[in-house]
Amino acid sequence: MKKKALALLLGICMVTMTACGSQAPEAASGTPAQESADKAAGGEQEAEAPAEGEKAAAGEAVAGVVWYNFADTFISNARQTLINIGAADGTITITDADSTNDVSTQTSNMNNFFTQGVDYLVLNNINTGAISEICDQILEEGCYGIFANTDTPTDEDFAKNDKLYSVSSVATQSGTIMGEALAEYWKAHPEADRNGNGKLDYVMLLGIQGHYDTTVRSQYSVQALEDAGIEVNNIGGEIICDYSRATAQEKVAALLANYSDDIDAVIACNDDMALGAIEALKAGGFFAGEDSYLPVCGVDATVNGCQAIKDGTLLVTAMNNPVTLAKAIYKVMYLTNNGEEVTTETIGLEGVSVDGHRVWLDYSPVTIENVDQATYDINDTAF
Amino acid sequence: MQLKNGKIKDFMMNYALYLIMLLIVIIIAIISPKFISIRVFRDILTQSSTRMLVALGCMFIIVSGSADLSGGRVVGLAAVVSGSLAQQAAYANKFWPEMGELPVIVPVLASVLVGLLVGACNGYAVAKLKVPAFLATLGMQMIAYGVNCLYFNKAPNNSQPLGGYQEAFGNLGTGQIMGIPILVIIALALCAIVWIIQTRTCLGREIFAVGGNANAAKVSGINVFKILMITYMLAGALYGFAGCLEAARTGSATSSYGLSYELDAIASCIVGGCSASGGIGSVPGVIAGVLIFNIINYGLTFIGLSSYWQFVVKGLIIIIAVAIDVRKYAGKN
Numbered sequence: 001m002k003k004k005a006l007a008l009l010l011g012i013c014m015v016t017m018t019a020c021g022s023q024a025p026e027a028a029s030g031t032p033a034q035e036s037a038d039k040a041a042g043g044e045q046e047a048e049a050p051a052e053g054e055k056a057a058a059g060e061a062v063a064g065v066v067w068y069n070f071a072d073t074f075i076s077n078a079r080q081t082l083i084n085i086g087a088a089d090g091t092i093t094i095t096d097a098d099s100t101n102d103v104s105t106q107t108s109n110m111n112n113f114f115t116q117g118v119d120y121l122v123l124n125n126i127n128t129g130a131i132s133e134i135c136d137q138i139l140e141e142g143c144y145g146i147f148a149n150t151d152t153p154t155d156e157d158f159a160k161n162d163k164l165y166s167v168s169s170v171a172t173q174s175g176t177i178m179g180e181a182l183a184e185y186w187k188a189h190p191e192a193d194r195n196g197n198g199k200l201d202y203v204m205l206l207g208i209q210g211h212y213d214t215t216v217r218s219q220y221s222v223q224a225l226e227d228a229g230i231e232v233n234n235i236g237g238e239i240i241c242d243y244s245r246a247t248a249q250e251k252v253a254a255l256l257a258n259y260s261d262d263i264d265a266v267i268a269c270n271d272d273m274a275l276g277a278i279e280a281l282k283a284g285g286f287f288a289g290e291d292s293y294l295p296v297c298g299v300d301a302t303v304n305g306c307q308a309i310k311d312g313t314l315l316v317t318a319m320n321n322p323v324t325l326a327k328a329i330y331k332v333m334y335l336t337n338n339g340e341e342v343t344t345e346t347i348g349l350e351g352v353s354v355d356g357h358r359v360w361l362d363y364s365p366v367t368i369e370n371v372d373q374a375t376y377d378i379n380d381t382a383f
Numbered sequence: 384m385q386l387k388n389g390k391i392k393d394f395m396m397n398y399a400l401y402l403i404m405l406l407i408v409i410i411i412a413i414i415s416p417k418f419i420s421i422r423v424f425r426d427i428l429t430q431s432s433t434r435m436l437v438a439l440g441c442m443f444i445i446v447s448g449s450a451d452l453s454g455g456r457v458v459g460l461a462a463v464v465s466g467s468l469a470q471q472a473a474y475a476n477k478f479w480p481e482m483g484e485l486p487v488i489v490p491v492l493a494s495v496l497v498g499l500l501v502g503a504c505n506g507y508a509v510a511k512l513k514v515p516a517f518l519a520t521l522g523m524q525m526i527a528y529g530v531n532c533l534y535f536n537k538a539p540n541n542s543q544p545l546g547g548y549q550e551a552f553g554n555l556g557t558g559q560i561m562g563i564p565i566l567v568i569i570a571l572a573l574c575a576i577v578w579i580i581q582t583r584t585c586l587g588r589e590i591f592a593v594g595g596n597a598n599a600a601k602v603s604g605i606n607v608f609k610i611l612m613i614t615y616m617l618a619g620a621l622y623g624f625a626g627c628l629e630a631a632r633t634g635s636a637t638s639s640y641g642l643s644y645e646l647d648a649i650a651s652c653i654v655g656g657c658s659a660s661g662g663i664g665s666v667p668g669v670i671a672g673v674l675i676f677n678i679i680n681y682g683l684t685f686i687g688l689s690s691y692w693q694f695v696v697k698g699l700i701i702i703i704a705v706a707i708d709v710r711k712y713a714g715k716n
Contacts, residue, residue: 071532071639076542209691240690245544246633246640250430254684257423258415272544272635279634283557303476304546304635378541 061337063120064113065096065148065329066106072243073272073302074322075124078149081326081378088381092120092333103127110134114141120333125150128212132157135164144336148329149320151212158357165342165357167328173363174318175217178267178297179224181316181365185295186230186265192295195262199233200225203255205268205277207243217269217299235259241273248276256284266296271305271317274298278313287313301366301374309371318363321351323376327383328352328359334383349383399707400654400668403700404675411682418685425564431677432570433458433625433632434647435670438655439577440621441648442669446581447614448594448661450516453505454622454648456527458641461497461626463535465490466545466636474547478540487551491627498623499616501527506615510608524645528638535638545636556631566628573621578666580617590614594661651676654704675700 065082067075079096086094097113099106106127113121114137121143125134128151135157138145144163147153152166186192186200195201204222207214225232236255241247248268255263266281268274274296278287286292293312298305301319308314331347340346344354351362366374395402412418437454444451467478468490501523508519536542558565581587592600593610601607625644630636655672657664679700683693 070536071542071637073542073544073637076536080541206690236684236687237689238691239684244639244642245635245637246629249633250680251684253426253430254681255687257420257426258417258685258687272637275635276633279557303543307475307546 060093061091061119061333062093062095062116063122063333064109064116064118065094065122065124066099066109066113067096067124068099068106068126068150069101070098071100074300074320077322077376077378078326081323081380082330084379085326085330085381085383089330089334089383091337092330099124099126101126110137114143118143119337120144120146122146122148122329122333123150124148135161138164144333146329146332149325152358163336165332165336165359167325167332167359167361169320169325169361169363171213171216172220174213174299174320175220175222176224177318177363177365178217178299178316179221180228181367182221182265182267182295182297183225183228183230185315186225187228191291192264194264197233197262199231200264201233201235201259201262202265202267203236203239203252203263203277204234205239205241205248205251205266205273207241207269207273209238209240213299214269218267221267221297235263241276243270243272245272245276245279248273249280252277252280253283256280260284263294265294268296268298271298271300271302271308271314274314274317275304275308278308282313299363306366306371306374309366309368312368315367317366319366319374320361320363321376323378323380324349324351324361328361331383332359396707396711399711400656400671400675400704403704403707404671404678407675407678407682407700411678411686414686418682423681423685425567427674427677427681428567428570429564429632430681431673432564432566433629434644434651434677435570435673436573436621436625436628437644438648438651438669438673439573439666440618440625441645442577442652442655442657442664442666443581443590443614443618443621444516445649445652445657445659446594446661446664447590447611448597449509449611449614450520450649451505451615451618452517452520452645453501453523453527454618454645455641455643456524456531456645457498457501457619457622458626458629458644459638460501460527460531460534460641461494461623462630462636462640463531463545463626463638464497465494465627466548466630467534467540468493469548469552469630470545471547471549476540476543476547478537478545480539484549487549487555490552491555491624494623494627495620496623498619498621498626500619501622502616502619503612505619506612509615510611531638542638545630546634548631548634552631553634554631556628556633566632569628573624574666574670577621581666586610586613591662594663596662647676650701654701654708656708675704 067079069075070079083094086092097109099109103126110121110123121138125147131151131153135145135153139161147166149168152168153164158164204218206218222232239251241251252266266277268277277296281287281294286294295315296313297315298317301317305314305317309317327349328347332342335342335346342354347354347359353360437458441451441454468485470477472484505520505523508514509516555565560568589605589610592605593607597607626641629640651672652664652669653659654675656668679697683696
């Protein structure tokens with residue numbers, strides 16, 4: 001009896017685990033639409049071509065999308081938009097899976113999709129050390145590979161495989177936007193040098209160690225300040241907050257207790273951490289009136305981030321539009337599925353440019369001046 | 384002479400944890416004298432508050448000889464549930480767009496209810512279905528997280544971080560009464576209540592008895608099933624309330640809230656002198672355990688030590704504190 005109950009509960013546990021780990025619906029049973037894929041490549045690819053007469057009708061192309069973390073706000077928006085577009089258009093069937101921020105889960109998800117025989121593998125890759133290996137695997141499987149919002153593969157990888165694309169924001173821009181906005185504020189407000197040492201004393205709130213976005217955002221924001229001829233000084237060293245609002249709030253509270261008179265600015269690698277910093281600053285007496293302002297910069301332009309800009313607390317946030325990301329991914333699939341070339345013109349989305357097989361999305365700065373236009377609608381399915 | 388030495392040694396052993404805590408404070412204060420200030424003291428207590436609640440819940444479980452891995456995710460679930468019910472009517476991105484402003488007591492009670500419910504499931508799985516506690520609560524941890532993600536992803540919210548709380552709700556986390564943060568007052572009150580339950584009521588003694596030796600407790604007429612159910616539900620209620628306060632404190636909530644809080648809580652309890660095999664544990668010990676971690680967290684950031692080193696120092700302190708603490712019992716046996 002006990003054993004039965006245990007077995008039952010274990011079963012339930014396992015089902016839950018699977019459900020949590022991967023939300024990929026059942027594979028569409030249709031054959032891979034490789035015929036049309038070959039067409040897109042100019043019909044030059046002879047190897048691994050499927051048997052004649054297997055031409056897939058529109059609507060039968062299946063995309064397996066591996067996102068790094070469903071719980072991430074940005075990803076969640078992009079994911080939902082992509083699902084919406086797929087449902088509205090019907091050309092490409094979207095199935096997706098969650099890597100739960102874990103490289104080995106990502107590998108399982110990828111293999112799962114390969115086994116299902118998807119026509120497109122869209123990979124929001126976190127295994128950045130193994131890009132070439134992943135590209136080789138995609139080549140072997142013969143499906144299209146689209147690297148989404150991550151490090152792009154090398155030129156050699158692209159040369160090997162005509163069916164390889166990358167759709168990504170220019171990640172460095174997010175750092176530059178924060179740095180430039182801060183530089184502008186610094187130059188316009190001499191009183192911003194609170195301890196009068198002639199240097200901009202900043203606190204840098206990092207996401208995850210080694211995470212690509214964290215690296216470029218921290219690096220390029222400081223770079224932009226230095227390029228503007230501003231001397232900078234870091235306070236508190238490398239402050240890892242895992243992109244968490246609560247952690248950032250606690251770390252900044254601790255730093256404020258010691259360096260309250262020195263800190264001139266807070267640079268955060270995402271909006272959630274920036275908002276946590278703002279909470280701590282408020283508790284520390286900042287943002288009470290005109291003379292207690294302290295510039296805080298973030299990235300993502302989340303709803304709460306934009307609200308903070310309107311409230312006059314957040315100085316700037318860099319918007320990486322998740323809707324544009326989803327549209328660009330879908331458009332690449334749509335075009336290749338129809339055998340059309342992917343160019344800036346054929347993609348036809350604002351702020352999106354194509355360089356070979358690399359599709360670049362621009363970040364845009366959001367400040368008090370343009371915050372009202374900084375909106376997107378994840379139910380927008382026009383592409 | 385030997386006797387006197389023994390006494391000093393006993394004293395050192397008995398109060399090892401407090402001495403280590405004092406030592407850390409002294410070292411940090413030497414590096415940066417500003418550490419000794421009311422503000423730092425208040426900050427540390429505030430940051431410890433929500434974790435204190437989780438640790439108190441965890442203490443019940445550990446004293447009863449059980450384990451609970453679901454705590455952190457229950458905090459997350461309760462944070463999102465209470466946050467979704469505490470928004471201003473005028474907020475643009477409301478979780479429930481048609482709903483008006485609810486009295487603050489509603490989100491608070493909802494979070495406690497969520498905790499009670501998960502606790503009841505935990506208790507039933509462990510005490511009735513006899514699933515090993517680690518597994519049962521690991522399962523509940525996943526279920527709580529999954530349910531949280533589903534709820535959080537519900538249209539029109541679509542996994543957007545919650546915000547726009549009513550002022551009264553936010554005040555729970557950021558307000559002060561005569562300079563004392565409300566969070567700290569709540570945490571202290573709950574410490575007192577838990578301390579009374581544990582030391583002054585039959586229930587408290589029965590939990591100790593079950594944790595010390597479940598079979599002996601059973602033959603002496605204690606309803607072990609009932610006690611375990613109550614233990615898990617009490618713990619769940621504390622986790623749930625902690626989640627609500629966490630939402631109020633940060634002014635937001637996402638499904639990733641509370642991640643691995645249960646491990647911090649277990650570590651705080653064990654460092655605070657709870658026996659991992661059950662039957663031993665006290666509120667003052669747990670308070671010290673929670674404080675020591677928050678002093679380290681806060682203090683090391685305060686002096687600008689890199690996050691990487693903080694992990695090393697934290698890990699070392701767990702091992703050293705417990706190594707000294709177990710000597711206390713080893714000597715007596």
